[in-house]
Amino acid sequence: DKPKPQGLLDSKKDTVIPREGNNQHIAAHTFTFRELAAATKNFRQDCLLGEGGFGRVYRGRLDNGQVW
Secondary structure, eight states: OOOOOOOOOOOEOOOOOOOEEEEEEEEEEEOOHOOOHHHHTTTTGEEEEEETEEEEEEEOOOOTBBBB
């Protein structure tokens, strides 16, 4: 087995991140590129919400109907 290059994801993961101060948690979900492409209709212009310092932001709909 060859080691995988850093920065590539091969599976979906849910991560719980503690918020400072009030003991609440937020959940972060990692999506594969294929899931993102499918949810945004291959990053279509009409799904583009805006662009900022971290890149473009798209609206997407998952296969289960959930909007992200």
